[in-house]
Amino acid sequence: MLDPDRGLSLTIARVVQRLQGSSLHSQLERQARVSLHKPEIKLESLKEDIKDFLKTSGWEKKLQNAVYSELNVFPLPCHPAAPPEHIKEPLAYMRKAQGSWEKRILKSLNSMCTELSIPLAQKRPVSEQKELLNKWNEMGTDEPDLSLFRPVYAPKDFLEVLMNLRNPNYENGEQPSFRNHLGLIQVPLKVKDISELKEDFSELGLNIGQLGIDDSAQVPPEFFENEHVRVGQKVLAEEDSAAAQQYVRQGCPTALRAELWALILNISNQPEDILYYEQLKSNVIQHDLLVDSLIYKDVKLTASNDDYYFVFEDYLYQVLLCFSRDTSVLEHFTYSSATPPKSYIQAKCDFQVLFLSRTSADSFPLAASYVTRGKLGMEEYAVFYPPNGVIPFHGFSMYVAPLCFLYHEPSKLYQIFREMYVRFFFRLHSISSHPSGIVSLCLLFETLLQTHLPQLFYHLREIGAQPLRISFKWMVRAFSGYLATDQLLLLWDRILGYNSLEILAGCTC
Amino acid sequence: MAGKVKWVTDIEKSVLINNFEKRGWIQVAENEDWNFYWMSVQTIRNVFSVETGYRLSDDQIVNHFPNHYELTRKDLMVKNIKRYRKELEKEGSPLAEKDENGKYIYLDFVPVTFMLPADYNLFVEEFRKNPSSTWIMKPCGKAQGKGIFLINKLSQIKKWSRDSKTSSFVSQSSKEAYVISLYINNPLLIGGKKFDLRLYVLVSTYRPLRCYMYKLGFCRFCTVKYTPSTSELDNMFVHLTNVAIQKHGDDYNHIHGGKWTVSNLRLYLESTRGKEVTNKLFDEIHWIIVQSLKAVAPVMNNDKHCFECYGYDIIIDDKLKPWLIEVNASPSLTSSTANDRILKYNLINDTLNIAVPNGEIPDCKWNKSPPKEVLGNYEVLYDEEMAQSDGPERDPRGRSGQSTGAKGSRARDLGKPVLTTWK
Numbered sequence: 001m002l003d004p005d006r007g008l009s010l011t012i013a014r015v016v017q018r019l020q021g022s023s024l025h026s027q028l029e030r031q032a033r034v035s036l037h038k039p040e041i042k043l044e045s046l047k048e049d050i051k052d053f054l055k056t057s058g059w060e061k062k063l064q065n066a067v068y069s070e071l072n073v074f075p076l077p078c079h080p081a082a083p084p085e086h087i088k089e090p091l092a093y094m095r096k097a098q099g100s101w102e103k104r105i106l107k108s109l110n111s112m113c114t115e116l117s118i119p120l121a122q123k124r125p126v127s128e129q130k131e132l133l134n135k136w137n138e139m140g141t142d143e144p145d146l147s148l149f150r151p152v153y154a155p156k157d158f159l160e161v162l163m164n165l166r167n168p169n170y171e172n173g174e175q176p177s178f179r180n181h182l183g184l185i186q187v188p189l190k191v192k193d194i195s196e197l198k199e200d201f202s203e204l205g206l207n208i209g210q211l212g213i214d215d216s217a218q219v220p221p222e223f224f225e226n227e228h229v230r231v232g233q234k235v236l237a238e239e240d241s242a243a244a245q246q247y248v249r250q251g252c253p254t255a256l257r258a259e260l261w262a263l264i265l266n267i268s269n270q271p272e273d274i275l276y277y278e279q280l281k282s283n284v285i286q287h288d289l290l291v292d293s294l295i296y297k298d299v300k301l302t303a304s305n306d307d308y309y310f311v312f313e314d315y316l317y318q319v320l321l322c323f324s325r326d327t328s329v330l331e332h333f334t335y336s337s338a339t340p341p342k343s344y345i346q347a348k349c350d351f352q353v354l355f356l357s358r359t360s361a362d363s364f365p366l367a368a369s370y371v372t373r374g375k376l377g378m379e380e381y382a383v384f385y386p387p388n389g390v391i392p393f394h395g396f397s398m399y400v401a402p403l404c405f406l407y408h409e410p411s412k413l414y415q416i417f418r419e420m421y422v423r424f425f426f427r428l429h430s431i432s433s434h435p436s437g438i439v440s441l442c443l444l445f446e447t448l449l450q451t452h453l454p455q456l457f458y459h460l461r462e463i464g465a466q467p468l469r470i471s472f473k474w475m476v477r478a479f480s481g482y483l484a485t486d487q488l489l490l491l492w493d494r495i496l497g498y499n500s501l502e503i504l505a506g507c508t509c
Numbered sequence: 510m511a512g513k514v515k516w517v518t519d520i521e522k523s524v525l526i527n528n529f530e531k532r533g534w535i536q537v538a539e540n541e542d543w544n545f546y547w548m549s550v551q552t553i554r555n556v557f558s559v560e561t562g563y564r565l566s567d568d569q570i571v572n573h574f575p576n577h578y579e580l581t582r583k584d585l586m587v588k589n590i591k592r593y594r595k596e597l598e599k600e601g602s603p604l605a606e607k608d609e610n611g612k613y614i615y616l617d618f619v620p621v622t623f624m625l626p627a628d629y630n631l632f633v634e635e636f637r638k639n640p641s642s643t644w645i646m647k648p649c650g651k652a653q654g655k656g657i658f659l660i661n662k663l664s665q666i667k668k669w670s671r672d673s674k675t676s677s678f679v680s681q682s683s684k685e686a687y688v689i690s691l692y693i694n695n696p697l698l699i700g701g702k703k704f705d706l707r708l709y710v711l712v713s714t715y716r717p718l719r720c721y722m723y724k725l726g727f728c729r730f731c732t733v734k735y736t737p738s739t740s741e742l743d744n745m746f747v748h749l750t751n752v753a754i755q756k757h758g759d760d761y762n763h764i765h766g767g768k769w770t771v772s773n774l775r776l777y778l779e780s781t782r783g784k785e786v787t788n789k790l791f792d793e794i795h796w797i798i799v800q801s802l803k804a805v806a807p808v809m810n811n812d813k814h815c816f817e818c819y820g821y822d823i824i825i826d827d828k829l830k831p832w833l834i835e836v837n838a839s840p841s842l843t844s845s846t847a848n849d850r851i852l853k854y855n856l857i858n859d860t861l862n863i864a865v866p867n868g869e870i871p872d873c874k875w876n877k878s879p880p881k882e883v884l885g886n887y888e889v890l891y892d893e894e895m896a897q898s899d900g901p902e903r904d905p906r907g908r909s910g911q912s913t914g915a916k917g918s919r920a921r922d923l924g925k926p927v928l929t930t931w932k
């Protein structure tokens with residue numbers, strides 16, 4: 001075990017390392033330099049004076065928010081001798097299961113690719129590039145033939161995999177009885193019980209005001225709503241991420257939600273962020289990825305048919321196509337149990353991606369026409385595919401859709417979604433032991449249901465409807481598409497507020 | 510004597526018939542004794558015409574006012590509103606206040622409109638002030654977007670110009686009459702698409718004015734991205750939101766039908782623009798509906814046998830200003846999607862609950878004041894009787910801003926205290 005002081009210094013070192021060289025760092029340096037011209041900065045007390053200046057000008061707050069953001073996203077350091085896989089996922093059998101699952105996905109994608117004779121990636125001809133640029137704001141009107149494409153997997157396929165997860169070290173010889181777990185998930189992960197949940201989620205107690213309940217038409221706004229809105233405005237004025245995170249546990253007023261979420265996620269839409277998004281957009285214009293067709297298909301199947309989200313169809317393409325090409329997303333794989341698929345290009349200059357594998361050891365041979373002439377397995381020709389390492393599944397676009405109600409500027413919408421993905425959503429479709437991972441959420445749901453609503457649980461089992469089969473898809477999608485948007489946003493307020501997805505399991509119950 | 514209500518209808522729509530049957534009412538033929546007749550606009554014309562008309566008895570109710578066209582014909586609606594504004598101006602009412610450009614501050618809610626061919630010369634004068642503007646031509650007597658087209662050149666409407674050589678104006682039949690309005694080429698776009706609002710308003714009496722607004726209106730989206738480009742002026746899929754037109758588009762979707770609830774609109778606007786401007790927008794929408802009804806109230810035949818459920822079409826521009834486009838006497842009762850069917854079924858249900866109290870044989874001498882419980886999804890928009898009984902201590906000019914009781918995204922209790930300040 002790591003002693004607390006050591007842990008603290010490791011954390012500090014890591015945060016410093018990550019913030020060094022960031023644009024915030026250079027901005028702070030520049031501000032400090034500019035402040036030298038100010039009369040209140042004196043040579044004798046230079047360090048203190050500059051610190052004070054940064055505090056009063058609000059720059060210290062920005063630094064605080066950045067540090068807070070880092071702490072939220074990255075896990076606490078474990079023992080220095082632990083290999084990097086352990087940060088991704090400490091339990092070996094989970095790692096193995098995630099690995100097999102990934103292999104299956106890749107096999108499916110590769111075979112679709114071979115069947116349809118479509119390369120994984122190719123450069124677009126100039127005329128096509130021009131056309132796409134013209135149509136950038138209305139890609140929804142495009143009607144590519146997607147009939148031969150099928151989603152790589154759907155939540156129910158994933159559920160089957162989770163049901164078959166077993167810890168090889170755990171021998172549970174007893175017959176299932178009412179003392180044992182009768183649900184679909186059969187792994188011994190620790191999940192919180194109701195008293196622990198009550199403590200962790202204390203702000204959701206009955207005696208504390210909540211938006212979504214205590215602001216209904218029957219309740220006079222003086223009781224709770226007005227004060228809550230006032231506090232929210234103050235939090236925004238202070239620009240304090242940590243305070244915002246605490247505040248949203250009781251729900252965001254609709255008018256303040258967009259700014260509060262941006263504050264918590266530390267998104268400020270600086271010029272360099274907009275530039276980055278434009279760069280991604282030009283990547284989309286220049287190169288066509290097979291994954292793009294999967295995205296189109298998904299949007300057409302899900303969001304386009306949804307009463308709430310059909311209006312935003314075009315935004316979804318603008319976000320998801322760029323997302324696939326965003327290599328900064330690869331960072332999240334250091335703390336995710338998943339591994340991005342690799343692929344091998346035929347020749348360095350002519351970028352044509354051929355097939356996928358997880359490591360050079362288990363590459364998949366393809367039809368003779370695509371033979372790489374010996375470049376197989378050579379790391380210098382390995383690229384991640386898709387560039388962001390995330391293969392979309394059926395319903396993936398629904399993670400973006402609710403955000404369209406809050407942000408109508410594409411680059412900001414994009415950044416918010418990306419941050420939500422690398423903080424939360426990735427855990428909903430990868431196998432891990434993390435308390436916010438989908439496996440734990442399922443187990444938490446089943447345990448809560450079995451403990452507190454046993455009659456319902458048994459009845460559903462008796463009629464052949466295991467409760468998890470019904471609720472799984474709700475949790476995987478974080479309820480997007482299953483709850484009315486205004487209620488969904490209140491739920492996501494709490495996900496952000498508690499930095500945890502456990503509320504999904506509670507909500508499902 | 511208790512008996513079942515006998516009903517007739519010319520409009521064979523399931524949302525109507527199911528509602529009658531669920532109340533246990535009995536269907537009869539037109540020439541028999543009936544209590545409730547859901548008529549088409551042709552029939553109401555016959556009932557109240559001089560030649561073919563007949564008197565209605567006390568236990569008979571119909572769903573149109575005899576001269577509803579004062580509100581529902583595009584040219585007459587504009588005429589009445591213009592007349593109403595001039596009257597207010599003459600009596601020095603603060604409502605008719607104008608700004609430094611001569612535009613009404615509170616009553617400028619209809620786009621500049623002219624009757625053709627009657628006002629052709631006036632139109633040309635206005636057109637020349639802004640030669641790059643676009644105008645929309647609409648036939649007075651048609652519906653569902655039929656016959657509408659956009660113009661940006663005078664040559665496109667040559668045939669409506671009056672022949673200046675003739676001294677007597679040859680009156681054209683009302684079928685060829687058109688109105689031409691300044692086209693709102695900066696509509697509020699969501700997801701890049703243009704939309705309009707369809708709101709249902711029930712009027713049970715014009716004098717005193719008592720009207721209700723259905724809380725569950727909807728937005729109708731175009732399937733194609735909006736562009737003000739002149740090359741697309743002919744593309745009706747870009748410009749006209751009528752479902753009758755959009756459903757023939759390539760991208761029309763039968764699951765959601767291109768419709769959004771008003772509560773979605775509210776959520777979106779509050780989240781992206783803020784609560785105050787959203788509340789102001791919805792306040793203004795309620796205001797213009799009430800003003801339009803007040804404008805026609807003096808000329809309406811306030812027959813006690815009548816009530817009417819109107820379909821109001823409103824467009825919001827990118828400055829969040831609402832514009833009244835038109836009022837429909839027979840809003841479509843066809844359902845384009847499953848949600849639509851449910852909405853319209855409930856609409857008729859709540860309408861009948863208000864118009865035919867307790868579902869019993871009506872007596873049109875009743876005071877037309879239903880208890881609050883039967884309103885369903887309707888809320889009181891304006892009740893002139895209550896407004897007057899509240900007395901003069903209220904600020905007569907006040908369009909008092911939205912009460913702070915605006916809660917949630919759906920239920921907005923427009924209790925009479927707020928509205929009665931509009932006198």
